[in-house]
Amino acid sequence: MIALLLxxxxxxxFASGAYMIMRRGQIKLILGLGLLSHGVNLLxxxxxxxxxxxxxxxxxxxxxxxxLATVVPADPLPQALILTAIVISFGITAFxxxxxxxxxxxxxxxxxxxxxxxxxxxxxxxxxSESQDTDEYDWLAYEVDEVYDSxxxxxxxxxxxxxxxxxxxxxxxxxxx
Amino acid sequence: xxxxxxxxxxxxxxxxxxxxxxxxxxxxxxxxxxxxAALILLFARWGGRRRIRLQGxxxxxxxxxxxAVALFLFQATAGRGExxxxxxxxxxxxxxxxxxxxxxxxxxxxxxALVAMAVYPFAVATIDYHxxxxxFYPLYLLLLMGVNGAFLAGDLFNLYVFxxxxxxxxxxxxxxxxxxxxxxxxxxYVVLNLLASTVFLVAAGVAYGTxxxxxxxxxxxxxxxxxxxxxTVFAGLLLVGFGSKAAIFxxxxxxxxxxxxxxxxxxxxxxxxxxxxxxxxxxxSYTLFFPDLLIxxxxxxxxxxxxxxxxxxxxxxxxxxxxxxxxxxxxxxxxFMLMGLAVALSGNQLAIGFGLAAAVLYLCHHMIVxxxxxxxxxxxxxxxGSDRLASIGGLVTRQPFLAFLFFLAxxxxxxxxxxxGFVSKLSLLQITLDTRHWLVSGVSVFAxxxxxxxxxRLWRESFWGEYKRPGRIPSRILQSKxxxxxxxxxxxxxxxxxxxxxxxxxxxxxxxxxxxxxxxxRQAYIEAVRPAASDPWSVKR
Numbered sequence: 001m002i003a004l005l006l007x008x009x010x011x012x013x014f015a016s017g018a019y020m021i022m023r024r025g026q027i028k029l030i031l032g033l034g035l036l037s038h039g040v041n042l043l044x045x046x047x048x049x050x051x052x053x054x055x056x057x058x059x060x061x062x063x064x065x066x067x068l069a070t071v072v073p074a075d076p077l078p079q080a081l082i083l084t085a086i087v088i089s090f091g092i093t094a095f096x097x098x099x100x101x102x103x104x105x106x107x108x109x110x111x112x113x114x115x116x117x118x119x120x121x122x123x124x125x126x127x128x129s130e131s132q133d134t135d136e137y138d139w140l141a142y143e144v145d146e147v148y149d150s151x152x153x154x155x156x157x158x159x160x161x162x163x164x165x166x167x168x169x170x171x172x173x174x175x176x177x
Numbered sequence: 178x179x180x181x182x183x184x185x186x187x188x189x190x191x192x193x194x195x196x197x198x199x200x201x202x203x204x205x206x207x208x209x210x211x212x213x214a215a216l217i218l219l220f221a222r223w224g225g226r227r228r229i230r231l232q233g234x235x236x237x238x239x240x241x242x243x244x245a246v247a248l249f250l251f252q253a254t255a256g257r258g259e260x261x262x263x264x265x266x267x268x269x270x271x272x273x274x275x276x277x278x279x280x281x282x283x284x285x286x287x288x289x290a291l292v293a294m295a296v297y298p299f300a301v302a303t304i305d306y307h308x309x310x311x312x313f314y315p316l317y318l319l320l321l322m323g324v325n326g327a328f329l330a331g332d333l334f335n336l337y338v339f340x341x342x343x344x345x346x347x348x349x350x351x352x353x354x355x356x357x358x359x360x361x362x363x364x365x366y367v368v369l370n371l372l373a374s375t376v377f378l379v380a381a382g383v384a385y386g387t388x389x390x391x392x393x394x395x396x397x398x399x400x401x402x403x404x405x406x407x408x409t410v411f412a413g414l415l416l417v418g419f420g421s422k423a424a425i426f427x428x429x430x431x432x433x434x435x436x437x438x439x440x441x442x443x444x445x446x447x448x449x450x451x452x453x454x455x456x457x458x459x460x461x462s463y464t465l466f467f468p469d470l471l472i473x474x475x476x477x478x479x480x481x482x483x484x485x486x487x488x489x490x491x492x493x494x495x496x497x498x499x500x501x502x503x504x505x506x507x508x509x510x511x512x513f514m515l516m517g518l519a520v521a522l523s524g525n526q527l528a529i530g531f532g533l534a535a536a537v538l539y540l541c542h543h544m545i546v547x548x549x550x551x552x553x554x555x556x557x558x559x560x561x562g563s564d565r566l567a568s569i570g571g572l573v574t575r576q577p578f579l580a581f582l583f584f585l586a587x588x589x590x591x592x593x594x595x596x597x598g599f600v601s602k603l604s605l606l607q608i609t610l611d612t613r614h615w616l617v618s619g620v621s622v623f624a625x626x627x628x629x630x631x632x633x634r635l636w637r638e639s640f641w642g643e644y645k646r647p648g649r650i651p652s653r654i655l656q657s658k659x660x661x662x663x664x665x666x667x668x669x670x671x672x673x674x675x676x677x678x679x680x681x682x683x684x685x686x687x688x689x690x691x692x693x694x695x696x697x698x699r700q701a702y703i704e705a706v707r708p709a710a711s712d713p714w715s716v717k718r
Contacts, residue, residue, distance in 0.1 A: 029364075040379055091345065092367075
């Protein structure tokens with residue numbers, strides 16, 4: 001009976017987690033991942049066979065021997081497994097939340113979108129000169145503060161970061177402390 | 178340390194203490210990167226460029242040590258045919274943590290160490306200061322630790338933990354820098370890989386619930402006693418979990434949508450290592466747990482392999498950039514390896530395991546050449562400021578040495594003799610033809626042709642034609658000769674390795690045959706780990 005209930009709980013956790021993951025919002029994505037990991041944890045819990053009134057650890061040796069003579073004590077291993085799985089999924093959930101928050105601040109959108117690549121086009125299908133691909137080369141974006149060998153850097157626009165300008169302007173003021 | 182060890186009884190000639198010392202060495206590929214990363218994070222984390230240089234030196238040292246250990250283990254296992262088992266803390270098999278190393282593990286350890294060692298100078302030359310400051314080097318080491326641990330794990334749960342370690346490091350390596358494209362691709366990568374991990378964890382739960390153990394040797398012992406339903410569910414879950422890590426046909430979507438966004442050094446590392454962990458675990462689990470399913474499920478596995486090859490090669494054909502093309506192409510190669518697994522048991526009357534041997538040889542070839550090619554593509558991207566094939570061109574006049582290396586790596590990938598691609602593809606094809614799988618052999622030949630077309634396209638668009646340089650180049654690359662040599666030397670070394678593997682094709686195939694036969698010998702695995710004979714499981718059920 002308990003096993004059936006557990007199976008239903010695991011199944012519904014998996015189903016709702018899968019449903020949440022497949023929706024577009026990112027918060028729902030996080031919730032879905034959480035539900036899925038709970039489902040797996042319950043499944044691991046169930047894998048140790050559900051027993052009642054048989055603790056895995058006895059302080060009393062005699063009682064332990066008595067119990068062992070009649071029944072097998074509960075299996076403590078699944079709990080250790082679940083504990084590990086919980087720690088891992090906790091860390092990963094934290095990472096995903098930070099990642100999604102970061103993405104939200106950068107792109108100001110909450111929707112997980114795919115790349116729109118037109119599959120069927122007129123003319124040469126392998127001519128990509130027109131494709132709007134904004135994804136590329138921005139791993140180089142960090143290096144804008146370094147000197148490039150391009151023409152722009154030679155013409156010498158000596159624009160400093162705004163924070164620096166603000167600081168130096170402020171220093172000129174009389175009441176600067 | 179309170180480590181003790183047991184060793185396979187076959188090599189009784191060596192003294193016991195020597196054997197134990199050797200088995201303790203199994204912990205080194207995990208311990209070295211972990212300890213170095215901890216050291217860096219504790220003592221060299223904060224500070225300016227001088228600290229970063231210290232981090233770099235420590236990382237290089239750790240990679241060198243790791244390579245030495247991997248070479249030693251490879252020599253002992255694949256060369257002399259030994260097996261090493263380390264029971265952590267002297268707990269006997271199903272209760273403690275089992276670390277197991279045989280020829281297959283050691284081959285992958287060696288290749289991983291090689292790839293990590295080769296990508297490292299490239300990373301030093303090209304990774305920017307900001308990423309270095311955010312912990313690039315410790316992450317590099319932790320990724321290496323996760324990969325090494327996955328190759329050595331002797332039970333399912335530790336395999337899961339090491340998978341998570343390498344995934345976590347790869348998540349951060351992929352997204353550090355937090356550019357819009359990186360965060361976009363990061364979310365897809367993270368979610369799809371987490372789903373795969375979930376499926377794998379369910380498989381571990383099913384194994385524990387039905388077989389009462391997570392130790393791989395004991396699972397192999399007990400699976401023949403289990404019902405057909407349990408075996409099918411377990412095998413299917415493992416196929417889905419490991420298959421999506423390995424990027425096989427319907428489960429590969431995380432790969433092409435993410436690999437092109439981080440810096441090229443990270444792409445080269447991922448392309449060399451990550452999918453191979455999935456391939457290794459597929460090899461290990463299917464040969465150890467279900468050798469009979471390799472025959473019963475041969476047709477579905479071959480279908481998957483053919484579809485993976487075709488989709489990977491065709492998808493690569495439609496990619497607009499160098500790194501996109503190369504990373505999509507990884508999928509096609511995983512198809513070849515899966516084909517090798519599907520015919521793993523085939524052989525002649527003298528020996529079995531030629532299929533697995535060919536697959537392992539292909540794996541070696543792929544890891545070496547793919548890393549070299551992605552690094553060469555990354556170098557092109559750095560010299561051009563862009564990797565859009567449509568907008569670059571004519572680099573052959575400016576960088577003839579890079580063009581030469583790229584050409585050699587490309588024809589090796591396409592399978593032209595005397596490079597390793599020819600030998601490995603030939604051996605795979607021969608075995609598939611010997612076992613009369615005409616259709617999938619034809620598909621593999623067609624996929625090879627598509628590979629050739631892809632490589633020709635890459636070469637023509639980026640090196641031939643008029644010199645076009647659309648983007649800005651970071652001057653620290655162009656002004657520093659040392660950086661350029663750091664970029665090009667590892668590519669040259671890997672290309673030379675590929676050439677060597679191709680010329681020494683026969684001894685290499687003999688070596689991988691020994692590795693494959695060792696991996697297929699399930700009884701020896703079980704005896705080496707020696708799980709305890711009786712435990713409450715038998716009473717409980």
